[in-house]
Structures are given as structure tokens and as C-alpha cells.
Amino acid sequence: MGAAGKAIFAQSGGPTAVINSSICGAIEEAKKHKEISAMYGSIHGILGVLHENMIDLNRETPRTISLLRQTPSSLLGSSRHKLREEDYDRILKVLAAHDIRYFFIAGGNDSMDTANRVFKLAREKGYELSVMGLPKTVDNDLPITDHCPGYGSVARWLALSVRDAGLDTEAIYTSDTIKVVETMGRNAGWITAATALARQQPDDAPHIILLPEIPFGRDKFLSDVERVYRKLGYALITCCEGLRDENGDYLTASQRSLDTDRFGHRQLGGVGETLCGIIADGLKIKARADKPGTIQRVSALLASPVDVEEAYATGAQAVRHAVEGKSGWMVTLEREPGEGYACKTGIVSLEEVANREKKMPREFIDAEGTGVTDAFLEYATPLIGGPLPQYARLEKHFVKKLL
Amino acid sequence: MGAAGKAIFAQSGGPTAVINSSICGAIEEAKKHKEISAMYGSIHGILGVLHENMIDLNRETPRTISLLRQTPSSLLGSSRHKLREEDYDRILKVLAAHDIRYFFIAGGNDSMDTANRVFKLAREKGYELSVMGLPKTVDNDLPITDHCPGYGSVARWLALSVRDAGLDTEAIYTSDTIKVVETMGRNAGWITAATALARQQPDDAPHIILLPEIPFGRDKFLSDVERVYRKLGYALITCCEGLRDENGDYLTASQRSLDTDRFGHRQLGGVGETLCGIIADGLKIKARADKPGTIQRVSALLASPVDVEEAYATGAQAVRHAVEGKSGWMVTLEREPGEGYACKTGIVSLEEVANREKKMPREFIDAEGTGVTDAFLEYATPLIGGPLPQYARLEKHFVKKLL
Numbered sequence: 079m080g081a082a083g084k085a086i087f088a089q090s091g092g093p094t095a096v097i098n099s100s101i102c103g104a105i106e107e108a109k110k111h112k113e114i115s116a117m118y119g120s121i122h123g124i125l126g127v128l129h130e131n132m133i134d135l136n137r138e139t140p141r142t143i144s145l146l147r148q149t150p151s152s153l154l155g156s157s158r159h160k161l162r163e164e165d166y167d168r169i170l171k172v173l174a175a176h177d178i179r180y181f182f183i184a185g186g187n188d189s190m191d192t193a194n195r196v197f198k199l200a201r202e203k204g205y206e207l208s209v210m211g212l213p214k215t216v217d218n219d220l221p222i223t224d225h226c227p228g229y230g231s232v233a234r235w236l237a238l239s240v241r242d243a244g245l246d247t248e249a250i251y252t253s254d255t256i257k258v259v260e261t262m263g264r265n266a267g268w269i270t271a272a273t274a275l276a277r278q279q280p281d282d283a284p285h286i287i288l289l290p291e292i293p294f295g296r297d298k299f300l301s302d303v304e305r306v307y308r309k310l311g312y313a314l315i316t317c318c319e320g321l322r323d324e325n326g327d328y329l330t331a332s333q334r335s336l337d338t339d340r341f342g343h344r345q346l347g348g349v350g351e352t353l354c355g356i357i358a359d360g361l362k363i364k365a366r367a368d369k370p371g372t373i374q375r376v377s378a379l380l381a382s383p384v385d386v387e388e389a390y391a392t393g394a395q396a397v398r399h400a401v402e403g404k405s406g407w408m409v410t411l412e413r414e415p416g417e418g419y420a421c422k423t424g425i426v427s428l429e430e431v432a433n434r435e436k437k438m439p440r441e442f443i444d445a446e447g448t449g450v451t452d453a454f455l456e457y458a459t460p461l462i463g464g465p466l467p468q469y470a471r472l473e474k475h476f477v478k479k480l481l
Numbered sequence: 482m483g484a485a486g487k488a489i490f491a492q493s494g495g496p497t498a499v500i501n502s503s504i505c506g507a508i509e510e511a512k513k514h515k516e517i518s519a520m521y522g523s524i525h526g527i528l529g530v531l532h533e534n535m536i537d538l539n540r541e542t543p544r545t546i547s548l549l550r551q552t553p554s555s556l557l558g559s560s561r562h563k564l565r566e567e568d569y570d571r572i573l574k575v576l577a578a579h580d581i582r583y584f585f586i587a588g589g590n591d592s593m594d595t596a597n598r599v600f601k602l603a604r605e606k607g608y609e610l611s612v613m614g615l616p617k618t619v620d621n622d623l624p625i626t627d628h629c630p631g632y633g634s635v636a637r638w639l640a641l642s643v644r645d646a647g648l649d650t651e652a653i654y655t656s657d658t659i660k661v662v663e664t665m666g667r668n669a670g671w672i673t674a675a676t677a678l679a680r681q682q683p684d685d686a687p688h689i690i691l692l693p694e695i696p697f698g699r700d701k702f703l704s705d706v707e708r709v710y711r712k713l714g715y716a717l718i719t720c721c722e723g724l725r726d727e728n729g730d731y732l733t734a735s736q737r738s739l740d741t742d743r744f745g746h747r748q749l750g751g752v753g754e755t756l757c758g759i760i761a762d763g764l765k766i767k768a769r770a771d772k773p774g775t776i777q778r779v780s781a782l783l784a785s786p787v788d789v790e791e792a793y794a795t796g797a798q799a800v801r802h803a804v805e806g807k808s809g810w811m812v813t814l815e816r817e818p819g820e821g822y823a824c825k826t827g828i829v830s831l832e833e834v835a836n837r838e839k840k841m842p843r844e845f846i847d848a849e850g851t852g853v854t855d856a857f858l859e860y861a862t863p864l865i866g867g868p869l870p871q872y873a874r875l876e877k878h879f880v881k882k883l884l
Contacts, residue, residue: 151648368774
């Protein structure tokens with residue numbers, strides 16, 4: 079059994095469409111357990127504990143808590159603050175001063191490292207504290223867990239949006255020929271790969287997918303674009319913001335330093351714009367870049383229903399484990415074997431996930447390195463929570479020319 | 482009564498979420514009228530007629546036609562081709578060769594000019610032809626009509642997305658402080674202004690709205706950003722891609738020519754990135770730009786239901802007018818006076834809308850020039866088809882500090 083005392087909830091790292099659903103699951107579960115005497119929210123991730131900026135979640139209405147399930151972004155506020163060694167002592171002091179015995183943090187691998195340090199310090203100092211991690215990252219790069227809450231929703235957003243953007247390019251290619259859609263994902267290609275879910279038929283967009291796991295080569299890229307262009311008359315390319323060249327340098331880095339020299343602090347638009355430049359230079363074809371940026375990760379209306387439910391479930395499960403007396407673990411999602419999609423929760427020690435990153439395995443990337451395999455599609459399709467809406471597709475019976 | 486003969490349907494200019502709904506309305510209405518002996522689709526706008534690339538729409542299934550109502554982009558293909566004088570004779574020849582007596586084109590002011598020229602030439606040559614325009618543009622810049630099909634959907638997409646992106650910035654501002662969202666709109670600010678519909682409370686994003694109708698001034702901009710930043714700790718700015726400076730030059734133009742000198746054909750990321758550079762230089766604050774690009778205009782799932790219906794209605798009405806014998810008109814939307822929102826269709830001569838552009842009237846822009854007025858909100862709110870979904874908003878009762 080866990081100790082009696084207060085619980086604190088924190089959200090960390092980049093916001094998602096469903097991180098509030100995780101916290102909702104945790105809060106609604108915590109209300110059922112008498113060991114948890116009160117619930118605090120830490121404002122702006124771990125900074126809230128560090129600065130004693132905490133709110134009383136028991137004073138929020140049940141209706142507000144329930145609405146968290148469908149509210150995007152991180153309503154407690156997030157942070158990317160890098161803690162110093164001495165901060166951990168301070169954190170433990172604050173937790174002790176408020177008799178906080180349960181510490182829940184939703185976040186990615188950095189946050190799990192923070193959680194793990196708090197866990198180890200508490201144990202070392204003999205302060206009874208249950209520390210539980212809730213997995214959260216659109217990047218889907220946490221190890222062990224099958225996938226991360228947040229990923230299914232960004233994947234659904236991109237599947238829908240790239241499908242629509244592909245139809246847009248197909249319609250207008252007599253003037254706008256090539257489109258590049260830049261997605262998030264600094265080191266792992268999971269988000270970019272999800273754009274493949276847009277494709278309903280072989281010639282549908284995206285036609286080329288550029289992942290950070292595969293080094294970018296200018297000549298191969300131009301020949302790939304030209305091949306699609308010759309076949310279809312247009313092309314839609316999706317690329318990861320963290321695309322790197324053969325030397326492991328970010329594709330935009332060299333250009334950026336040139337730019338910084340010239341214009342001071344201004345940065346380049348990113349890899350999408352850089353690719354448009356490469357296409358214009360190399361093929362003399364006009365290209366345009368769409369960069370949805372943060373919009374892709376926090377869309378409430380386009381969130382995956384599966385993702386919303388799983389996020390809620392991981393939050394609730396973290397609380398159940400904590401009141402059973404567990405500490406130092408992160409809840410995972412484990413896919414059930416067999417036909418059809420089903421996931422149950424599992425757990426993994428924080429030590430095993432802290433600061434570790436899961437990239438796309440090679441078997442999820444096609445032989446060419448510019449697309450995904452059926453294995454990836456089987457993995458990712460259930461996460462977006464159902465098929466894309468049905469669109470009309472004209473058969474196009476051409477009328478005989480008379481002139 | 483209109484002549485007996487075939488009808489042709491064309492889509493022109495930038496795709497939208499609802500231009501297929503307009504064509505669906507026209508086709509489904511045309512099926513009811515025996516004057517219309519067959520229905521052709523012109524592939525890639527007027528180019529389809531010019532090159533005799535036409536499909537037989539009667540051979541598409543009723544189910545396919547019906548699905549057009551919920552399919553984004555322009556399924557017949559679009560074009561931005563600028564016609565030469567001699568092309569109009571060729572167009573009339575093709576129409577006559579196929580005994581086409583009804584010519585329907587969905588598009589913006591350029592397309593209405595094309596339609597008007599075809600109409601006048603047919604009259605001059607004594608070829609019996611009914612030419613009707615279907616209003617279509619996300620830019621909402623056609624004159625006379627209250628608004629344009631396509632606008633309500635891009636407005637809804639931006640209201641939803643900027644609201645979510647604003648919550649994202651609010652959550653993460655301890656590391657990502659300022660966000661710029663760049664919207665479409667080359668000359669008129671209607672699209673950018675619609676981002677104001679994201680705001681539920683006075684301090685909600687967007688905090689600054691930059692319209693092309695108001696010349697951009699660097700110093701005023703920096704002081705506006707600084708004021709918001711000092712109050713909230715963060716800021717979200719929305720800007721039009723067609724933003725201009727006091728000399729009437731596009732804000733990105735000078736920077737772009739510098740860039741072209743240096744990097745060949747590569748273009749800058751656009752006005753959003755340019756503003757981020759100005760903020761970084763002027764205020765030493767990190768800013769990031771989201772540029773959803775074409776994604777904003779063709780989202781089927783986030784389309785405004787009011788817009789989908791109105792697009793359908795304008796298409797159907799164009800056919801009814803044509804079979805009554807009218808030619809040389811564009812269907813308009815006329816807002817009914819009084820409480821509540823209702824629109825009926827009207828008509829305007831193609832001559833009056835061809836090549837004319839409706840900018841945001843000054844009374845829709847606030848005195849400062851960086852926001853919209855209540856009059857604009859009253860105008861635009863009904864077009865997105867209902868209130869934004871309800872989100873949780875924490876009351877945030879802070880816990881007393883003990884340390």
C-alpha cells in the first residue's frame with residue numbers, strides 16, 4: 079500500500095492533443111482512493127514544484143476535470159527547464175513541506191529522467207514517495223512502450239492533412255507543381271512516417287518521405303523527385319524537421335549559419351524551405367512548403383479517439399499502481415498479439431526509459447529509404463482510431479475529341 | 482427558357498474545402514432538367530475546354546457525385562492559366578463542336594473575367610450559350626456577394642487551429658515564448674482576420690493580427706509585441722502572407738531579393754519567418770513560425786457545415802438560373818436582415834465582379850490596426866457554422882507557499 083498524503087500532477091515537454099486526457103484519467107482515479115488526501119497541480123512542469131507554484135485541483139469542478147479529456151495542450155503548463163543537481167534537493171523539500179507522497183509526471187524521456195532522479199533521491203533520503211511516469215510524446219520515441227499517448231493524434235492529423243494537401247496539389251499542379259510538407263520530429267521519424275497513412279491508392283501523396291534515420295543525399299533526392307514528377311506531373315514530399323545529411327549535420331544547419339552571418343538572429347524557414355530551394359535549383363521546378371508546426375500536435379477536433387482513451391487509461395493506471403505502493407515506474411502500452419487491435423497497460427522502470435530514445439526500426443522503412451513498409455502501416459494504422467473519411471474519386475471517362 | 486444541349490462544369494483557381502460541394506449541387510440540380518442533355522466536366526479549369534479534355538459526368542455513379550459534397554480540393558482539377566485573346570475563339574469552337582449550351586465555372590475574380598469574356602463572345606457570335614459563375618474563393622474577396630463559399634471553412638480551420646496553437650504557446654512559454662502563424666491571403670485580410678474567431682476571452686490568442694490592408698511598421702510592431710509579452714509572458718501573432726510595408730512592398734520582397742542573390746532560386750520562408758527575425762533582432766526573444774499553407778484551405782473534416790451547404794446551394798441555383806434562360810451572371814449570397822443568421826442566393830452580372838477585389842472594410846479593423854472590430858466578429862461568426870468546442874479552463878486556486 080502507498081502512504082497517505084497528497085498527490086501532485088505535472089505535465090512536461092511539448093504539449094499534445096491528449097496529455098490533458100492523461101491527467102484527467104489520473105485525477106478521476108485518484109479521487110477514488112482515500113490514501114490520496116488532496117490533489118495539487120504543478121504549474122509549468124517541475125518548475126511548479128521548484129518554485130512552489132502549485133494549484134489545488136480539488137477546488138476545480140468535476141465538470142472542469144471531465145472537460146480535460148477533450149482539451150488539447152497542457153493545461154497545467156509545461157516546461158523544458160533543465161534542472162541543476164541542487165534543484166533535486168529543493169524539490170524533495172517542497173514535496174515534504176506539503177506532505178506530498180505521490181508524484182505523477184506526464185512527459186517524454188527527459189521528464190522520465192527527472193522523475194527517476196526524484197525517485198532515487200527520495201529513496202536515498204528515506205522520504206516515502208511514490209513516483210510514477212505517464213508516457214507522453216508526439217515524437218513516439220520512448221523505448222519499451224508500444225507507442226506513446228500523443229502520437230496517434232499527431233499521426234491522425236497528418237494523415238488527414240497530407241491527404242487533403244495531396245488532393246490540393248493534384249488539382250492545381252498546372253501552376254503549383256511540387257509541395258513539401260515539413261513535420262515535427264527532431265531525431266526520430268515516427269511523425270513523418272505517419273504521413274504515409276494519408277495514402278489510399280499507390281499514386282496518392284505522399285510520394286516521397288524523408289526520415290531523419292536515413293541520411294539525406296541531394297542527388298538521390300532530385301532524381302526521386304524527378305521520377306515522380308515525370309510520372310504524375312506533380313509530387314508531394316513529406317520531410318522531418320530534423321533531417322540530416324551524410325555527415326549527421328542538420329540539413330538546415332549550414333544554411334542557417336550563413337544566414338546568421340548576414341541577417342543577425344534571423345533563422346531560415348526550415349528544412350521544407352531548404353528542400354524547395356534544392357528543387358528549384360536542381361530541377362528548375364517551383365516548389366512550395368507547408369509547415370504546420372505546433373498546430374499538428376494539439377488539434378482537439380482531429381485527435382485520435384483511440385489515443386484519447388489510451389492517454390486516459392495510462393493516467394488512471396499510474397494512480398492505481400501508486401496506491402498499491404509502486405514507485406519508480408512508467409506506465410507503458412502493450413499491444414495484445416493476434417487479430418484486431420487491443421492494448422493493455424504495463425510498466426517499466428524509470429531507469430530503463432530515462433533519456434533513452436527509440437528511433438524508427440529499419441524494418442519500418444522501405445528499401446529505398448523514402449517510404450515505409452507494410453509492417454509500419456500495420457503498426458500505425460490502428461493508432462489513428464479508424465479509417466479516413468470516404469471521398470469521391472472520379473472514374474473520368476474522357477469524351478472523344480472532335481476538333 | 483434555356484436552349485437544349487449539353488452542360489459543362491469547370492473549377493478554377495485555388496482549391497477549397499467546398500468547391501466540390503458547389504459542383505455537386507450544380508450536377509444534382511442539372512439532372513432534374515431535361516434541357517440539359519448531358520454533363521461534361523472540364524479537366525483543369527478552362528484548360529479542359531481549350532484542349533478538349535473533358536469527362537462525361539453522366540458516367541460517374543450517383544454515389545460518387547453525392548460524395549463530392551464531402552470531398553475537399555477541386556476534383557475536376559483546377560488551373561491558374563492566363564488565357565490569351567485567341568484562346569476565346571477556340572473555347573467557343575470547342576463548345577459548339579460538342580453542342581454545349583451551358584457553361585458553369587466555379588472560381589474567383591479571374592475566373593469570372595474568363596466567364597464574362599466567353600459570355601460576351603458567344604453573344605457577339607450569336608452562339609446560344611448560358612454562362613453562369615459559381616462564387617468560390619477562400620480569399621473572400623469577390624465583390625457584391627456577402628461572402629464566398631470556401632471562406633467559412635478556412636475561417637473555421639483557422640479559428641480552431643489558432644485557438645489550439647495559442648493554448649500550446651500558453652503552456653510552453655517558459656521555453657517557446659512567441660509564435661507567429663502565417664495565413665493565406667495575398668491582398669485582402671479576410672483570412673487572417675478570421676483568426677480572431679479563436680478568441681474566447683480577452684487575453685486569448687491571437688494577440689496581434691497583421692492585415693495587408695494596414696501597412697506594416699517595424700517599430701510599432703515591436704512595441705506591440707513587447708506590450709503583450711510584458712503582460713502575459715508570451716504572445717501569438719497571426720499575419721497575412723501578403724503583408725506590406727509603408728511603401729506598399731511585400732514585407733518579404735527585399736529580403737527575398739537578397740536571398741536570391743546569394744542562394745540562387747531559393748526563397749525565404751515567408752512573412753512569418755521574417756517577423757520571427759524582426760522579433761529576435763529587436764527584442765532578443767525567440768520566436769517560431771507556423772505556416773500551415775495549403776492545408777488550411779482544404780480540410781474536409783474541419784469544414785464549416787454552413788459553408789458546405791451554401792456552396793451546394795449556389796451550385797444548384799446557378800443551374801436553375803441557366804435553365805430559366807439567364808446568362809452572364811454569378812450567383813451571390815445575400816444575408817437576410819434581422820436577428821439570427823440566414824442567407825439567400827442572389828445574382829450579379831459577371832461584368833460587375835470580373836477582376837474586382839473586395840478588401841476588408843476599415844470598419845472591420847480596429848482603431849490600432851492590429852485587430853478586428855465587433856462588426857467583423859458579427860459578420861464572420863455565423864460563417865463557421867457554430868461555436869468552437871468547449872474546453873476546460875482551470876480556475877487555478879494557488880496553494881499557499883510554505884517555504
